[in-house]
Amino acid sequence: MINQDRLWNRLMELGSIGKQASGGITRLSFSEEERAAKRKVASYMEEAGLTVYEDAVGNLIGRREGRNQDAPVVLVGSHVDSVYNGGNFDGPLGVLSGIEILHTMNEQEIVTEHPIEVVAFTDEEGARFSFGMIGSRGIAGTLVRDQLQNKDQQGITIAEAMSEAGYDPSAIGQAARPKGTVKAYVELHIEQGKILEKRNASVGVVTGIAGPLWLKFVIKGEAGHAGTTPMNDRNDALVAAAGIIQLIEEEAAKTGSTVGTVGQLQLYPGGINIIPGKVEFTLDLRDIDEAVRDKVEQRIVTGAERLCEQRSVRLKTEVLQRVAPAPCSSVIQEKAKEACVKLGLEPISLPSGAGHDGMQLTELCPMGMLFIRSKDGISHNPAEWSSKEDCADGANVLYDTVLQLATKE
Amino acid sequence: MINQDRLWNRLMELGSIGKQASGGITRLSFSEEERAAKRKVASYMEEAGLTVYEDAVGNLIGRREGRNQDAPVVLVGSHVDSVYNGGNFDGPLGVLSGIEILHTMNEQEIVTEHPIEVVAFTDEEGARFSFGMIGSRGIAGTLVRDQLQNKDQQGITIAEAMSEAGYDPSAIGQAARPKGTVKAYVELHIEQGKILEKRNASVGVVTGIAGPLWLKFVIKGEAGHAGTTPMNDRNDALVAAAGIIQLIEEEAAKTGSTVGTVGQLQLYPGGINIIPGKVEFTLDLRDIDEAVRDKVEQRIVTGAERLCEQRSVRLKTEVLQRVAPAPCSSVIQEKAKEACVKLGLEPISLPSGAGHDGMQLTELCPMGMLFIRSKDGISHNPAEWSSKEDCADGANVLYDTVLQLATKE
Numbered sequence: 001m002i003n004q005d006r007l008w009n010r011l012m013e014l015g016s017i018g019k020q021a022s023g024g025i026t027r028l029s030f031s032e033e034e035r036a037a038k039r040k041v042a043s044y045m046e047e048a049g050l051t052v053y054e055d056a057v058g059n060l061i062g063r064r065e066g067r068n069q070d071a072p073v074v075l076v077g078s079h080v081d082s083v084y085n086g087g088n089f090d091g092p093l094g095v096l097s098g099i100e101i102l103h104t105m106n107e108q109e110i111v112t113e114h115p116i117e118v119v120a121f122t123d124e125e126g127a128r129f130s131f132g133m134i135g136s137r138g139i140a141g142t143l144v145r146d147q148l149q150n151k152d153q154q155g156i157t158i159a160e161a162m163s164e165a166g167y168d169p170s171a172i173g174q175a176a177r178p179k180g181t182v183k184a185y186v187e188l189h190i191e192q193g194k195i196l197e198k199r200n201a202s203v204g205v206v207t208g209i210a211g212p213l214w215l216k217f218v219i220k221g222e223a224g225h226a227g228t229t230p231m232n233d234r235n236d237a238l239v240a241a242a243g244i245i246q247l248i249e250e251e252a253a254k255t256g257s258t259v260g261t262v263g264q265l266q267l268y269p270g271g272i273n274i275i276p277g278k279v280e281f282t283l284d285l286r287d288i289d290e291a292v293r294d295k296v297e298q299r300i301v302t303g304a305e306r307l308c309e310q311r312s313v314r315l316k317t318e319v320l321q322r323v324a325p326a327p328c329s330s331v332i333q334e335k336a337k338e339a340c341v342k343l344g345l346e347p348i349s350l351p352s353g354a355g356h357d358g359m360q361l362t363e364l365c366p367m368g369m370l371f372i373r374s375k376d377g378i379s380h381n382p383a384e385w386s387s388k389e390d391c392a393d394g395a396n397v398l399y400d401t402v403l404q405l406a407t408k409e
Numbered sequence: 410m411i412n413q414d415r416l417w418n419r420l421m422e423l424g425s426i427g428k429q430a431s432g433g434i435t436r437l438s439f440s441e442e443e444r445a446a447k448r449k450v451a452s453y454m455e456e457a458g459l460t461v462y463e464d465a466v467g468n469l470i471g472r473r474e475g476r477n478q479d480a481p482v483v484l485v486g487s488h489v490d491s492v493y494n495g496g497n498f499d500g501p502l503g504v505l506s507g508i509e510i511l512h513t514m515n516e517q518e519i520v521t522e523h524p525i526e527v528v529a530f531t532d533e534e535g536a537r538f539s540f541g542m543i544g545s546r547g548i549a550g551t552l553v554r555d556q557l558q559n560k561d562q563q564g565i566t567i568a569e570a571m572s573e574a575g576y577d578p579s580a581i582g583q584a585a586r587p588k589g590t591v592k593a594y595v596e597l598h599i600e601q602g603k604i605l606e607k608r609n610a611s612v613g614v615v616t617g618i619a620g621p622l623w624l625k626f627v628i629k630g631e632a633g634h635a636g637t638t639p640m641n642d643r644n645d646a647l648v649a650a651a652g653i654i655q656l657i658e659e660e661a662a663k664t665g666s667t668v669g670t671v672g673q674l675q676l677y678p679g680g681i682n683i684i685p686g687k688v689e690f691t692l693d694l695r696d697i698d699e700a701v702r703d704k705v706e707q708r709i710v711t712g713a714e715r716l717c718e719q720r721s722v723r724l725k726t727e728v729l730q731r732v733a734p735a736p737c738s739s740v741i742q743e744k745a746k747e748a749c750v751k752l753g754l755e756p757i758s759l760p761s762g763a764g765h766d767g768m769q770l771t772e773l774c775p776m777g778m779l780f781i782r783s784k785d786g787i788s789h790n791p792a793e794w795s796s797k798e799d800c801a802d803g804a805n806v807l808y809d810t811v812l813q814l815a816t817k818e
Contacts, residue, residue: 126681228600239654
């Protein structure tokens with residue numbers, strides 16, 4: 001069994017980095033706050049007796065050797081970057097649980113066949129550049145230089161932020177793990193939903209991850225004087241956007257499983273007495289079922305085009321990222337359920353509505369995920385919370401699952 | 410007759426200050442661009458032989474003495490600040506025409522009974538602080554220190570911006586003109602609408618000015634994870650705002666005369682994968698008829714409250730300014746129409762949908778306005794345009810109107 005006090009104390013200590021007046025946490029990638037969090041995590045890795053290194057995309061890694069140093073590695077991990085004003089568990093739980101199980105193995109002098117590495121991935125959330133899972137893409141070998149041209153709200157590209165932080169954007173290929181060198185990836189995360197809470201369960205085994213589709217809408221109307229342009233003679237980009245925002249809600253709600261969110265919106269020129277001539281906004285659209293998601297996308301885009309035509313404004317849509325839903329490995333699911341049963345926990349299966357680094361790794365290795373219960377299902381919010389006991393249950397299921405995966409078969 | 414080349418050349422020259430890459434003009438109050446524009450205008454005033462001074466709120470004034478230096482002054486003028494990415498005629502036309510008619514009087518050695526002053530008012534537009542007509546309020550004596558606490562998007566108050574520019578916010582009372590010291594105020598402006606264009610007329614005489622009402626809406630919902638919060642379990646502040654934005658359009662359009670515009674909107678926290686927990690936006694609502702405007706306001710606020718209640722989000726509204734519509738002086742209207750007839754122009758009357766400095770001065774003195782034709786009715790936009798000939802017609806009508814007002818009666 002892992003040391004639940006140590007895990008909890010590290011969670012609380014790490015949570016003080018990037019804390020806002022609101023109580024929420026803001027740790028954007030390549031920011032001073034994220035760097036400080038990584039320094040703290042590196043110190044935990046050292047305490048746990050791991051060999052600490054960083055790869056070419058800034059993933060922070062702690063390695064514990066196996067009996068066979070050349071055997072494919074078992075990866076565990078998550079991320080320590082956050083959304084704006086987010087919570088304390090989304091990401092850190094998986095990183096610190098990974099460190100905790102290796103710390104426990106060292107204390108118990110357990111020898112595994114396979115080496116095990118715990119990873120704190122670079123920028124899972126995508127909050128800064130509207131482009132996420134940078135570290136896991138790097139390890140999967142799917143990160144390409146064009147993607148480093150995504151910009152933050154100050155116009156800084158990922159490549160520029162990497163350079164400024166001391167990484168070489170032209171060397172990202174070095175982070176890619178060759179096929180056959182990774183045996184499995186397992187991540188422990190908070191559910192960020194209410195399924196486990198409703199079933200009174202601390203831990204669940206994830207069946208698959210919904211694929212996020214991120215679109216950018218740009219509407220061009222005509223700016224004009226707010227006082228002298230009659231209502232029937234306007235091409236107001238914001239009123240058109242308002243119609244599309246309502247359409248998105250309607251179309252997503254229809255399926256019962258899809259979720260659609262407009263999280264960013266800018267209007268131009270932005271004077272109190274000027275009709276908006278241009279509006280840009282983003283859409284985050286998700287479903288476990290790719291066909292359902294893509295049908296909703298089509299309905300939204302078709303409806304938006306019709307609406308913009310009626311209002312004589314122009315619409316342009318752009319795909320920022322389109323990630324396919326990712327099924328979890330049935331082998332890992334079985335081992336995780338076995339671990340639950342051993343610990344006296346009901347082996348509950350559930351899907352993941354949120355995206356996670358694991359979905360980038362499905363081409364590289366079998367992937368699995370464990371969830372623990374989130375209070376009220378709240379996440380990306382200062383009120384995000386999971387109990388100390390649930391964190392410990394999750395880490396213990398992770399421990400047993402990883403021990404099974406790291407054993408010679 | 411005024412010198413139309415000189416007027417046009419000054420318009421074009423002044424238009425190069427604050428010019429954006431888009432071709433539009435941004436000259437916010439107390440900015441470097443506005444200061445540069447005022448320096449240029451002061452040089453024109455000096456060329457015209459006027460005595461140049463600034464008052465306590467930063468109004469730039471050029472004075473031409475009358476036969477009787479103690480007689481009430483006839484004021485003409487407008488402003489040189491602009492909205493974001495605005496046009497070249499909104500404001501500068503009135504200031505430069507005022508200078509032009511006084512320049513012409515000096516060249517023709519015309520002596521008037523009353524002194525005449527041309528004013529470039531401080532911050533008519535309100536684009537920077539969401540609070541406008543600062544200079545004309547100062548002259549009217551209605552500007553109060555509380556109003557100087559309005560902030561720009563960087564959090565700088567009007568008082569702070571004044572201090573930084575070298576004005577003393579505690580001395581604003583000194584700008585107030587005592588009752589009886591101003592005989593009349595007349596302003597030449599572009600129409601910013603399509604009435605004159607449709608009637609094939611270069612000049613019109615304004616009957617009254619619609620009063621702008623500026624409201625701020627603050628909606629508080631609940632932030633949450635975009636991937637794991639089901640559509641039926643959200644309190645999305647932006648979707649609620651979208652409903653209100655559509656309601657505003659519907660309610661304003663119903664009357665046939667009201668105009669309603671949402672020109673600014675911010676959402677929080679602003680992550681691409683976070684449900685917006687808070688949205689703030691502004692409403693600019695206008696009508697020539699105060700009762701009609703206030704009824705539309707009531708319908709919008711009541712509808713917005715109902716909508717927010719249905720969506721379980723909280724709504725707060727705040728009045729930023731509530732200006733009553735202002736009728737123009739019938740005496741000035743008659744003199745202006747007489748001037749039109751003398752110049753062979755049809756004396757057309759029309760209302761003003763836009764607010765102007767004159768509405769602040771109605772308690773101080775009789776107020777009148779002249780409009781010239783705007784190409785396609787476009788304003789607050791880089792495409793804002795009036796022809797050289799129309800500018801000259803407007804300045805000539807202003808010239809004759811002011812001569813009549815400055816004559817001993």
